[in-house]
Amino acid sequence: MLQFKIIPVTPFQQNCTIFWCDETMQAAVIDPGGDIELILAEVDKLKVDVVKVLLTHAHIDHAGATHALASHFNIAIEGPHKEDQFWIDLIEEQKDRFGFAHAEAFTTDRWLDQGDKVTFGNLELEVYFCPGHTPGHVVFFHRESKLAQVGDVLFSGSIGRTDFPRGDHPRLIKSIRENLFPLGNDVKFIPGHGPMSTFGQERQSNPFVADHLV
Template sequence: MQYQIIPVTPFQQNCTIFWCDETLRAAVVDPGGDIDKLIAFITEKKLNLAKVLLTHAHIDHAGATQAMVDHFGVPIEGPHIEDQFWIDLIPEQKQRFGFSHAEAFKTDRWLEQGDKVHFGNIELEVYFCPGHTPGHVVFFHRPSKLAQVGDVLFRGSVGRTDFPRGDSATLIKSIKENLFPLGDDVRFIPGHGPMGTFGEERIHNPYVGEGVR
């Protein structure tokens, strides 16, 4: 599997395109905006987009979802059903944050703990990690030990929980019980900022590291 991180929107959200080397079938994770950038990359690499995957439904992660579907005619998978209310709020988020293009959408498949998503010969495992939003999920590619964690975990930080239906204790539980057990050598792509490893965060993160009580 190969991947490319493409920062989008004024929030510099890490949209990621994953693709299968053998089939060139691809998935775009969290297309928040700047759809022209995403289309250009997919076209340049001669990829065949199979689906849109969503970690959660904040506008910087999901704002261009419907535009991608309209352009490529692909299904949407994710997030968890508990984020439906955030999807419904996209028009309000659009006005609040000044996004020029963003629409509500209807997902084709809600995701839950233990689900799998596929494109080409690639399988991603789904982990339900609420806290930042109530319906946040994480995607994990076990063969390459790579996780797309959205806004659950960052290098040296964790996701905000001061949004509606966010919860700090739930977020910490999600990280400690669902992410860290995957292994210290797992690399993760956060929703914003640079990549890291679970091992580094497990030891040194000031919110969930070993020294935090």
């Protein structure tokens, strides 16, 4: 069964998340944006075996500690989609602009796309390509638990910004309504920032993507 722990990191309070299999204790860290000491302390506390880093997208608050974490455990990096390569290339510039003490560019071991699967322990996550906030944003979904890690695509009561380079508001709305909402109203999701919600709740009341707006 899937277990998870949310660890807010960086001044942006980004929801870095540890997903793990409670049968094997193998784990993946999703979106290690920074504060690697906090992530490592939680890994030790949970007594999990981290075997992968997974990325929804490559903004610095989601990917800044990717290189450090992958090097520490000598593990593979999977994600995001290849269209986010340019954001990876800009991590050093982002570091200076946003005042991050430590952040390094990295080379992903596996780009992800719609329909791909990510596995660790006895768990399988489905990958959904959801561009708009960034051109290479992906979402991870564990069907058995009805739980999604959606990064900065969707939030409780809001959606991701699209005023960054290569952001695309219409594509973001399309990603949410055509790729995420069909997964089910009862699906809970972990956003990149802020509290969890469900797709059903957002379909009812989100001022950007609610059903009554269509």
